[in-house]
Each structure stands twice: as C-alpha cells, then as structure tokens.
Amino acid sequence: MYDIVGDIHGHYSLLVKMLKKLGYKKNGKSYMHPSRKIIFTGDYINRGPQIRDTVNLIRNMVDNGNALAILGNHELNAILYFTLDKTGKFFHKHIARYKLPLLKTMYEYANDQENLKEAIKWFRTLPFYIDLDQIRIVHGGWIDEHISTIEQFRLGEPKIKKAFLKAYIQNPVLYRAVNETIRGIEFELPKDLIIKDNKGISKRRFRIKWWESAGGKTFRDLSFSNRYILPPYTIPVEITPQVKPYESNLPPVFFGHYCIENGNLVVQDNLCCVDRCVVRSQTLTAYRWNGEKKLTPDNLVFI
Numbered sequence: 001m002y003d004i005v006g007d008i009h010g011h012y013s014l015l016v017k018m019l020k021k022l023g024y025k026k027n028g029k030s031y032m033h034p035s036r037k038i039i040f041t042g043d044y045i046n047r048g049p050q051i052r053d054t055v056n057l058i059r060n061m062v063d064n065g066n067a068l069a070i071l072g073n074h075e076l077n078a079i080l081y082f083t084l085d086k087t088g089k090f091f092h093k094h095i096a097r098y099k100l101p102l103l104k105t106m107y108e109y110a111n112d113q114e115n116l117k118e119a120i121k122w123f124r125t126l127p128f129y130i131d132l133d134q135i136r137i138v139h140g141g142w143i144d145e146h147i148s149t150i151e152q153f154r155l156g157e158p159k160i161k162k163a164f165l166k167a168y169i170q171n172p173v174l175y176r177a178v179n180e181t182i183r184g185i186e187f188e189l190p191k192d193l194i195i196k197d198n199k200g201i202s203k204r205r206f207r208i209k210w211w212e213s214a215g216g217k218t219f220r221d222l223s224f225s226n227r228y229i230l231p232p233y234t235i236p237v238e239i240t241p242q243v244k245p246y247e248s249n250l251p252p253v254f255f256g257h258y259c260i261e262n263g264n265l266v267v268q269d270n271l272c273c274v275d276r277c278v279v280r281s282q283t284l285t286a287y288r289w290n291g292e293k294k295l296t297p298d299n300l301v302f303i
Contacts, residue, residue, distance in 0.1 A: 001035070001036050001037075001288075001289060001290050001291060002036065002037055002038070002039050002132075002135065002289045003022050003033075003036055003037070003038050003039070003286050003287070003288050003289070003301075004038075004039045004041060004135075004137065004254040004272075004274050004286060004287045004289060005018060005038055005039070005040050005041065005274065005284070005285070005286045006041055006256040006273070006274030006275040006276070006278075006284070006285045006286070007041065007042070007043035007072065007256045007257065007259070007274075007275045007277075007278055008040070008043065008044050008048070008054055008058075008278065008284065009043055009044070009045070009046055009047040009048040009051075009074075009278055009279055010044070010045060010046065010047060010048025010049060010050050010051035010054050010104065010105075010108075011048045011049070011050065011054070011278050011282075011284060012048075012049075012050030012051075012053040012054040012057065013050065014278065014282070014284040014303050015054060015057065015058075015284065016031075016057075017284075017303045018284050018286055018301070018303045019031045019038070021301065021303060022036070022038075022286060022288070022301065023036070024036075024038070024066075027064070027066075028060075028064075029056070029057070029060040030057075030060040030061045030063075030064045030066055031057075031061060031066060032061075032064070032066040033066070037066060037067060037068065038061060038066065038067040038068070039067065039068045039069070039070075039130065039137050039254070040058055040067060040068070040069040040070070041070060041072070041137055041138075041139055041254060041255060041256035041257075041274060041275075042069075042070050042071050042072025042073070042074070042075060042139035042182070042256055042257070043072035043073065043074045043075070043139065043256060043257065044058055044069075044072070044074070044075065045074050045075060045078060045102075045105045046074045046101050046102060046104055046105050047101075047104060047279045048104070048278070048279070051104060051105050051108045051109075052108045052109060052112070052115065052119075055119050055122075059119075059122055068130055068137075069126055070126055070127050070128060070129060070130055070137055070138070070139060071123065071126045071127065071128055071139065071182060072139045072182060072256065072257065073139065073140070073182045073183050073257065074101065075123045075126065076123075076178070076182060077092070077098065077101065077102065078102060078105065078119075078120060078123060079091075079120055079123050079124055079160065079165070080092040080098075080165065080169075081094070081098055081099070081102060082116070082117075082120050083120060083124075083162070083165065085162055085165070085166060086162060091165050091166075091169060124159050124160040125158060125159050125160075128150055128178065128181050128182060129142070129147060129150075129181060131147075131251075133251065134251055134252075134291070135251055135252050135253070135254065135289060136251050136252070136253045136254070137253070137254050137255070138181060138182075138253060138254075138255050139181070139182045139183075139255060139256055139257050140180065140181055140182045140183040140184035140210075140255060140257045141180055141181060141183075141184040141185055141210035141211075141255065142181075142210075142211075142246060142253045142255070143177075143180055143181065143185075143210065143244070144244075145177070145244075146176070146177035146178075146180055146181045147177075147181070149173060149174060149177035150174070150177055150178060150181065153167050153168075153171075153174050180210070182257070183257065184207055184208075184210050184224075184255075184257060184258070185207070185208050185210040185241065185243060186205045186206065186207055186208070187205060187206055187207075187208045187214075187222070187241050188204060188205045189203070189204055189205065189206075189239075190239055193239075195219070195230065195231065197228040198228070203228060206219075206223055206226045206230060207223070207224050207225050207226055207258070208222045208223060208224055208241065208243070209222060209223075209224045209243075209267075210224075210243060210246075211243075211245060211246035211267070211268060211271055212243065212245055213243055213244075213245050214235065214240050214241045214242070214243045215240060216234065217234070217235060218230075218231070218232045218233055218234050218235065219231050219232070219233055219235055220232045222235065222241075224258065224267075225258035225259060225260050246268070246270070246271065248268070248269055248270060250270060251270065251293075252270040252271070252272065252289070252292075252293065252295055253270065253271050253272075254272050254273075254274055254287060254289075255271075255272075255273055255274070255275075256273065256274055256275040257273075257275055258273050258275050259275055259277035259279070259280070260273055260275060260276060260277060261276065261277045261280055261281050264297070265285065265297065265300060266295050266296065266297050266300075269293075269294045269295060270293065270294070270295060271295070272287050272295050272300075274286060274287050274300075276302065283302050283303065284302070284303045285300065285301070285302055286300070286301045286302075287299055287300055287301070288301060
C-alpha cells in the first residue's frame with residue numbers, strides 16, 4: 001500500500017516528522033516501512049528553508065526502493081533554467097520571471113554547484129506521472145490525451161532528453177500537454193473580458209477544475225484554488241473551455257500543486273489533492289491509501 005505526500009518545498013523537518021508519523025524508520029540516509037511505500041507528488045524545491053536536505057532525502061528513498069517520485073512544475077523550471085542545449089545555450093533565458101522562484105534553491109546550493117548539477121540530472125530521471133493501474137499520481141491534472149502526447153515524445157526514455165526539452169519549448173502540442181499535466185488547466189480570458197480583484201488588479205487567467213465539464217458553469221463554479229473570488233456569471237458558450245470529465249469509475253488520482261489552505265482535499269470520490277499549502281499554512285499533507293476505490297478524508301494525515 002502507498003502513502004502519497006504532497007508539495008514539500010524544502011520543508012525537510014516537516015517531511016521527517018511526517019515519515020515518522022506514518023511509521024517509517026530511518027535506515028542509513030533513507031527511511032523505510034516494512035509494508036508500505038511513499039509516493040511524492042512533486043515540488044520539492046524553492047520557497048522552503050531546507051531544500052538541499054529535502055532533495056537528498058527524497059532521492060535516497062527513491063534510490064533505495066522505499067519511495068516513488070514524479071516531477072513538479074518547480075523541478076521542471078529548474079531543469080529548463082540550469083540545463084544547456086547542444087549549442088551551449090540555456091533552455092530558459094536567465095531573466096527575472098524564471099529566476100525569482102529559484103532564488104532560495106540557488107542560495108542553498110551556492111557553495112555546492114556539483115550537488116546542484118547532480119540534483120538537476122536526477123530530476124531529469126523522474127516521470128511526469130505514475131500509473132499503478134489501481135491509482136494514478138500526477139502533479140497538476142490527469143488528462144489522457146496529454147499523457148499519450150508526453151509518451152509519444154519521450155519515447156520510453158528513462159531520462160528526459162534534451163531533444164524532449166527542445167520539443168517542449170518549440171512544439172505547442174507538447175507544451176500544452178506538459179503544462180496541463182504539471183500545472184492543471186488554466187482558463188485564459190479573452191482580452192475584452194476584464195476581471196479584477198479587490199485591489200483593482202486585472203486577472204487574465206485562473207485555475208479551473210480539470211475534472212469537470214465546463215459547460216453551463218459560472219466562472220466561480222469552475223474556479224479552483226484561486227486566491228480571489230470570481231464572478232457568479234455563466235461563462236459564455238463561445239469561450240467555454242473544453243474539459244473532458246474525469247469519470248467516477250476511473251482509478252483514483254492523487255495530485256498536488258493547488259495550495260489549498262482551506263476546503264476539501266477529496267474533491268471527488270476518486271480525486272484527492274494532497275497539498276494543504278505548506279508554504280503558507282506550514283502544514284504538510286499525506287494520504288494513506290489502503291486499496292479503497294472511494295477516497296475518504298479520514299485517510300488524510302497532516303503535520
């Protein structure tokens with residue numbers, strides 16, 4: 001059976017407390033359980049106080065067969081920022097909007113560049129999702145078409161090749177598939193539709209429920225985990241995003257990313273977000289899965 005742990009963002013001390021609470025015992029540089037295995041849902045770096053220790057522990061657990069791990073959007077951003085293409089250029093230009101989220105990670109590795117290089121190489125060995133037949137793990141959203149597209153470009157390679165990164169940057173189909181897999185679906189508003197928050201700041205896009213059809217819903221009903229309240233107006237048919245529902249008979253999906261400080265984490269009988277927003281709430285979240293097809297909040301564990 002599996003214990004699925006949400007976004008950690010460098011909160012190593014909380015992670016160790018979670019492992020102990022779940023019954024994992026220290027074994028050298030790793031932690032292990034006699035009958036269970038941890039699955040990490042991504043976002044191990046940035047924002048928190050102990051990023052390097054967090055990465056090292058997760059990597060040791062994975063390498064020793066005591067855990068599984070996938071990529072989060074923060075790890076992908078780090079890969080793109082620090083990896084050189086075949087011409088010696090970075091995949092992401094070193095500009096503020098790419099650099100700012102990585103500042104804490106860069107600071108922690110400032111005197112250990114070799115360890116940073118090794119971490120980036122290890123990130124490139126991680127999958128974008130895990131499908132164990134009975135359960136599925138993804139960082140942002142599970143969309144079958146996107147999973148197929150990623151597999152088509154990755155070609156079964158155990159490591160994310162530079163050719164894949166180049167295709168991600170240049171191919172809009174792969175770009176969308178990867179982004180909506182690790183970030184979920186974001187609804188971009190048309191330019192002539194203006195929504196402002198209570199500070200008067202215009203909002204051009206917002207996160208939506210990737211598992212529900214958008215037809216006939218209001219902006220507010222479709223919104224998910226946004227920090228501002230959207231208007232209760234029905235979305236015009238002409239701009240309604242096309243979202244294929246995640247049916248109730250499909251395997252449970254566990255995901256992170258959404259930073260839900262309040263509200264239900266089991267959003268559907270077979271869908272659970274394991275991200276209680278550790279950065280703002282200082283609460284790390286896990287779900288103890290024991291084979292059930294109908295997920296229950298009773299199996300959530302918080303530290």
